[in-house]
Amino acid sequence: xxxxxxxxxxxxxxxxxxxxxxxxxxxxxxxxxxxxxxxxxxxxxxxxxxxxxxxxxxxxxxxxxxxxxxxxxxxxxxxxxxxxxxxxxxxxxxxxxxxxxxxxxxxxxxxxxxxxxxxxxxxxxxxxxxxxxxxxxxxxxxxxxxxxxxxxxxxxxxxxxxxxxxxxxxxxxxxxxxxxxxxxxxxxxxxxxxxxxxxxxxxxxxxxxxxxxxxxxxxxxxxxxxxxxxxxxxxxxxxxxxxxxxxxxxxxxxxxxxxxxxxxxxxxxxxxxxxxxx
Numbered sequence: 001x002x003x004x005x006x007x008x009x010x011x012x013x014x015x016x017x018x019x020x021x022x023x024x025x026x027x028x029x030x031x032x033x034x035x036x037x038x039x040x041x042x043x044x045x046x047x048x049x050x051x052x053x054x055x056x057x058x059x060x061x062x063x064x065x066x067x068x069x070x071x072x073x074x075x076x077x078x079x080x081x082x083x084x085x086x087x088x089x090x091x092x093x094x095x096x097x098x099x100x101x102x103x104x105x106x107x108x109x110x111x112x113x114x115x116x117x118x119x120x121x122x123x124x125x126x127x128x129x130x131x132x133x134x135x136x137x138x139x140x141x142x143x144x145x146x147x148x149x150x151x152x153x154x155x156x157x158x159x160x161x162x163x164x165x166x167x168x169x170x171x172x173x174x175x176x177x178x179x180x181x182x183x184x185x186x187x188x189x190x191x192x193x194x195x196x197x198x199x200x201x202x203x204x205x206x207x208x209x210x211x212x213x214x215x216x217x218x219x220x221x222x223x224x225x226x227x228x229x230x231x232x233x234x235x236x237x238x239x240x241x242x243x244x245x246x247x248x249x250x251x252x253x254x255x256x257x258x259x260x261x262x263x264x265x266x267x268x269x270x271x272x273x274x275x276x277x278x
Contacts, residue, residue, distance in 0.1 A: 051113040051139055052106055053254065056083045056099070058120025058145075059171045065241065066119060072247035073117070078254065081106045087121060088168030092181050095170055096128040103129070115139040115254050119241050120146060120217070121171065127185040137190040140257060142250045145196045145237045147217045148224035149183065150176035152208045176221065188226025193253040195246055196222035197235030214240065229259045 053073060055066045063070075063082040070080045083102045085095050107114045112135060116126045123146030130137050147154075154175040157163040164172045173181040200206040200215030209218045214237035223230060235243055249259045 050079065051115055052081050053078045053115040053117055054081045054083050054099075054102065054106070056085075056116065056118045056122030056125060057087075058118075058122050059087045059167070059174075061087070061119070066117075069117070069241045069247055069250070072244070073251060073254075076247075076251045078115075078251070083122075085125070087170060088166070091169040092124065092128060092173060095125050096132075099125050099129045100132075112136070112138045116141045117144070117250055117254075118142070118146065119144045120237065121174065122146075123148065124174065124181065124185075127188075128181075130190055131185040140191040140193070140254050142193045142195065142253050143222075144240050144246065144250075145214055145217050145235075146194060146222055146224075147174050148194075149221040150174050150180045151217050151221060152176060152210075153205050153216060156208050188224060191257050192224070192227040193229040193231070193249075193257075193259055194222055194224070194227050195231045195233060195240070195249060195259075197237060197240050198232055199234050199236045201236050201238060228257065229253060229262055231259050231262050 055063075055070045055073070057063060057065045063084040066082065070082055074080050081102070083099065085098050087095070090098075103111045103114060112133075116139065118126055118141070123141075123143035126141055126143070127148075130141075151174055154167065154172065155177075157167065157172075158175060167174075170181075196217065196219055197214035198212040198219055200213060202215035205215045206213050209221075212219045212232075213221075214235065216237035219232055231249060233240070233243065233245065235246065240246055252258070252260050
């Protein structure tokens with residue numbers, strides 16, 4: 001009788017695969033962080049001041065990522081302009097130049113009245129553009145999940161040429177160091193509302209960020225001195241712009257200069273059941 005050979009199990013120690021898993025998870029976090037100008041006709045029910053609203057996407061995204069929000073704003077009566085830009089191909093300064101050209105193209109008669117709605121790095125571009133304007137800006141700005149004080153995820157990639165190339169020259173400057181680009185635009189001199197989230201799809205990204213976060217930007221990092229309204233909702237960085245309550249709050253701020261409710265303590269709450277039409 002032949003004695004059966006014991007089965008041999010090949011094991012792959014987790015520590016051998018941990019660097020690969022970590023790199024993959026971090027890359028996923030960057031993707032969540034991470035052109036053309038297309039105007040849409042004015043809605044039959046225009047906003048009270050009829051000022052155009054420029055909608056700007058974030059790093060590694062396109063105008064399509066803001067389509068749901070832009071459509072809802074149009075349904076609410078706003079005249080929306082979709083601003084697209086090559087977020088990973090050019091430095092911040094060149095992207096701000098593109099935004100300046102877009103404003104001149106759509107609103108050259110009175111650029112002071114234009115409103116802005118941005119996601120992530122799009123808010124940094126608007127801050128850069130408005131910091132150059134000598135006159136006070138009369139339009140309002142709503143930023144969704146902006147890295148106003150940078151992101152620890154960018155810090156984590158500071159020594160990785162591969163991942164820095166993935167972020168591009170603009171995204172690579174969104175770290176938390178005091179000399180980071182987000183901290184070089186001076187004080188806020190315009191009506192600003194900020195909405196950020198405290199839910200995450202990226203556990204590794206959240207592990208890098210202290211305190212509540214949306215997987216890419218910490219709640220505290222979204223804040224900036226001078227903002228008139230701040231709101232935290234149970235939303236992720238990637239999809240915050242697709243929420244109906246976000247569209248409702250954006251529309252309300254553009255009309256009134258404030259959100260319907262605020263929660264500066266950083267606890268997410270739903271606004272619930274607010275009609276988007278005036």
